[in-house]
Amino acid sequence: MxxxxxxxxxxxxxxxxxxxxxxxxxxxxxxxxxxxxxxxxxxxxxxxxxxxxxxxxxxxxxxxxxxxxxxGRADGIQTRTVETFQAFGFAERIIAEAYRITETAFWKPDPADPSRIIRTARTPDDPARISEFPHLVxxxxxxxxxxxxxxxxxxxxxxxxxxxxxxxxxxxxxxxxxxxxxxxxxxxxxxxxxxxxxxxxxxxxxxxxxxxxxxxxxxxxxDQANHAWGVMDVLAVTDFPDIRLKCAIQSGVGGSILLIPREGGHLFRMYVDLGEVDTNSKGAVRSTSVEEIIDKANAILHPYTLDVRNIAWHSVYEVGHxxxxxxxxxxxxxxxxxxxxxxxxxxxxxxxxxxxxxxxxxxxxxxxxxxxxxxxxxxxxxxxxxxxxxxxxxxxxxxxxxxxxxxxxxxxxxxxxxxxxxxxxxxxxxxTAEFPAGFMTQYAPSMLVGTADHQDLATGFPVGKRFKSAPVMRVADANPAHLGHHATADGRWRIYVFATSAQPGTGSATDLLAEWFANAPESPLAATPAEADPDAWFDVKVIYQQDHTSVDIAAVPTVFKPQVGPFKLTDYEKVYATDPNADIFELRGLDRGGVVVVVRPDQYVANVLPLTATADIAAFFAPLLQPRRTEELSSSAPA
Structure with a gap:
């Protein structure tokens, strides 16, 4: 902050x-x-x-x-959503009060006695480690x-x-x-x-x-609804051993339960299967009482019992899509x-x-x-x-x-x-864990999303998908950080410049790109109002391949160290190096020759381009700039 x-x-x-x-x-x-x-x-x-x-x-x-x-009726917070909360500044606080889902248990009828349920499997919630954030309730x-x-x-x-x-x-x-x-x-x-x-x-x-x-x-x-479920948030005493685990429970007597533990250590939610809906019943299932839902839950949980002591909320709904x-x-x-x-x-x-x-x-x-x-x-x-x-x-x-x-x-x-x-x-x-977690969204090419012509330069940042953060080291103060966590919900585009192996100030492709960003009339940064901070519309960061102790911050181009605020203070928090324990270039498949990754204000990768592709960068942003500014930039460009 x-x-x-x-x-x-x-x-x-x-x-x-x-x-x-x-x-x-x-x-x-x-x-x-x-x-x-x-x-x-x-x-x-x-x-x-x-x-x-x-x-x-x-x-x-x-x-x-x-x-x-x-x-509220909704309670499940997927990991992509927690990433979004990070952008709004409250991920850490809401994680502290939420229930964290780490495993899901599966219960099925006992083959020896189908009237009873037994645990048949336990699976980790995020086995592929698709996010550094947890799944919450x-x-x-x-x-x-x-x-x-x-x-x-x-x-x-x-x-x-x-x-x-x-x-x-x-x-x-x-x-x-x-x-x-x-x-x-x-x-x-x-x-x-x-x-x-x-x-x-x-x-x-x-x-x-x-x-x-x-x-x-x-x-x-x-589709019209054809199946009904009773849902209730309850405080109860039970001998069911996995009451504090997310569970998918299928019974031999008919019916299923999806069990979701809630925050606070005691409350939990049950989605209780009420069976097929009679299309001629005119919604009669909605009048199912909470007592009937509890009785159904006890039948499904046999041989375990559920003694409900308090009901925070309950409802009946029919599944429709x-x-x-x-x-x-x-x-x-x-x-x-x-x-x-x-x-x-x-x-x-x-x-x-x-x-x-x-x-x-x-x-x-x-x-x-x-x-x-x-x-x-x-x-x-x-x-x-x-x-x-x-x-x-x-x-x-x-x-x-x-x-x-x-x-x-x-x-x-x-x-x-x-x-x-x-x-x-x-x-x-x-x-299918990646889908409900929120990470399968991939926007198609449009005025906001480029093509994947240069995807091989950054295989870990697929164009159109959310920007997957990774550890880096901030050069100025030797603080480890997660690169994506500094992308706040402030409406700015993010431009991440993953540098060549050359040192800053040596005339490398990284330095030349920085010069273009700062001074070229066709640079998207040139559209920023003169009275605003230079990074008001575009947040440009650089990530060097070297260890942070090897980067001469004095030689880093000024576009990565903008002067902000009424006192024109230097912002040192846009210059990064690789984390010694987790090289972002290796983690995200970044080309050692350097690459530019453009990220939208809503955290989705908009383009992946070589460091030398200044014309492509300009062409990508031109339709996204207010028309008057585009015309001004074109007229002021050198012949």
């Missing part, structure tokens, strides 16, 4: 100085906003948190509840609390506007604030009254029954003729079972993908065409999730005797 560069900070350094719209932020919801987010679920809150880092963008997030969420409400804290301490001093329910919207063909939104006060002195807000953009994060989705003519399509045809308000026939004004995220776009622990996690990545793009467009960094990439990128991810979840939920509901191989369930769990 960096601070003091604007003057001495004696208080909590996580509290950023108020700036822009955060200075004298109005307590009441204004009549006109840049972005109106509907719903304070995970997707909406992450989007708001990201936009809170853009001081000149007026973002408000409305919620029909009168206050914060007390008990923590109440959704706490996740939202952390995002709310991040927003409140951001330059915009953002906080949710509670007590507003979305009613309808209308999108005009023109005007600075073309989206007119009608809201209803649901609490407070104006309860029952309607309120109109005009916005440049609207984000619907209002759940599976989304009214924003309905207002733009999108519908969820897919549905997806919208688009994630914004642009009809297929209008693609390319206009840019979107209204977007939907999370459960408003895709619904599926809860047992793969994906809903909250994928929803947050929806919000992350969209929010920085809105910030760039509204701040004038990028053209509006950037916004069309949201639906194109995230719909594919949602479809892949639904395809995966169909397989997983089908296997969980399958009777043990119907498996061809007794180990099919655990084999599938281990074989």
């Amino acid at each position: 960096q601070f003091h560069h604007h003057g001495y900070v004696s208080g909590d350094p996580r509290v950023q100085p108020a700036a822009g719209v955060g200075t004298n932020r109005p307590a009441e919801l204004p009549d006109e906003v840049d972005v109106l987010i509907v719903g304070t679920g995970p997707a909406g809150m992450l989007a708001a948190a990201q936009l809170s880092q853009f001081p000149n963008v007026t973002t408000r997030i409305v919620e029909r509840r009168p206050g914060r969420l007390a008990i 923590v109440n959704q409400a706490r996740v939202l609390d952390y995002f709310a804290e991040f927003m409140a301490t951001s330059p915009t001093r953002m906080s949710p506007d509670y007590g507003f329910e979305f009613r309808s919207l209308n999108v005009a063909d023109e005007g600075e604030y073309p989206v007119t939104v009608t809201l209803l006060h649901t609490s407070g002195p104006h309860e029952g009254r309607e309120r109109t807000v005009r916005a440049k953009y609207v984000v619907g994060a209002d759940g599976a029954r989304s009214k924003v989705r309905e207002s733009i003519g999108c519908t969820l399509a897919g 549905r997806l919208t045809d688009r994630f914004d308000d642009v009809l297929p026939e209008d693609r390319g003729t206009r840019t979107p004004r209204v977007f939907i995220t999370g459960d408003a776009c895709h619904t599926h079972s809860a047992k793969a622990g994906q809903g909250m996690n994928v929803s947050m990545q929806d919000g992350f993908n969209l929010a920085w793009k809105l910030g760039h467009v509204l701040e004038g960094r990028s053209p509006e065409s950037l916004l069309s990439t949201y639906s194109a990128e995230r719909q594919v991810v949602a479809q892949n999730l639904i395809d995966f979840d169909k397989k997983w939920s089908t296997l969980m509901a399958k009777k043990p005797e119907d498996f061809e191989n007794p180990s099919d369930l655990e084999d599938f769990y281990v074989r």
Whole structure:
């Protein structure tokens, strides 16, 4: 964490100085906003948190509840999501309070007596070590609390506007604030009254029954529910030995349980199989009582018993897999003729079972993908065409999730005797571990993602996939660090320059690239506003192959040591060397001749290029810069 560069900070350094719209932020919801987010679920809150880092963008997030969420239904936090929490500065704190999943136990009928269950396997949660972060379980409400804290301490001093329910919207063909939104006060002195807000953009994060989705003519399509599950968070006494392990339990008497221990050491969640749903029952299964769910759980757990002492929450749901045809308000026939004004995220776009622990996690990545793009467009960094990439990128991810979840939920509901191989369930769990962890997303080539022409230069950083961090050593202070952990959710692009073996200041390809970044009119850094810090839009770091004691930091090019803040202080935290115990060049398959790895603000690798490919770097970033700046740069380039 960096601070003091604007003057001495004696208080909590996580509290950023108020700036822009955060200075004298109005307590009441204004009549006109840049972005109106509907719903304070995970997707909406992450989007708001990201936009809170853009001081000149007026973002408000409305919620029909009168206050914060007390008990959330989602609880599984996949490792990719914890990486995202690191970018927002609270991974360490939420890990400390969460339950950490390290193993999964599989229980099946005893062949000698099928009425009893026995443990048949235990598998590590992350056998391939795909992330340095753990798989967690923590109440959704706490996740939202952390995002709310991040927003409140951001330059915009953002906080949710509670007590507003979305009613309808209308999108005009023109005007600075073309989206007119009608809201209803649901609490407070104006309860029952309607309120109109005009916005440049609207984000619907209002759940599976989304009214924003309905207002733009999108519908969820897919499989109808055919299987029901009872879910309960309970405090109980039991002789089941693996009550503090994640378990997939299949019984011989019919039915299954997915057991998820919860944070705090005592609470746990059970997804209890209630069987096939009668399509003619008109949802009768939803009236299943919690007593019936407990009785079913005891039958499945035999010979063990479950004595429930307290129920924090319970519900009954039917598994259905549905997806919208688009994630914004642009009809297929209008693609390319206009840019979107209204977007939907999370459960408003895709619904599926809860047992793969994906809903909250994928929803947050929806919000992350969209929010920085809105910030760039509204701040004038990028053209509006950037916004069309949201639906194109995230719909594919949602479809892949639904395809995966169909397989997983089908296997969980399958009777043990119907498996061809007794180990099919655990084999599938281990074989597909990278998908639910959140690491199979790979964005296709687009204006935001380059082609893999030079992938051989950085085999461990696949283009389109998330940037997988690795240990390095900071040269200035000999501190070990994880390279990716310093990529905060500040809306900046990351450019990692993995240097040649030459020393800095010797005229190497690394030095020449640094000179181009700093001075060439076609360099993306040249688009940074003159009044801003030189690294305000692009965070450029260098990683040398040598031991940190062998790098002469005085000779390192100035583009890697920018002068920041009102006092123009030198930032020494962009210069790294290899960690003596874990060489990043070896770990990530980096070419010793050097390579540039470009990473998006949402942590996905956008391009891999040689150090000498300055024309390709310029060509990649040119469409991503605000059109006026691109024209200025072109006109100022030497003939």
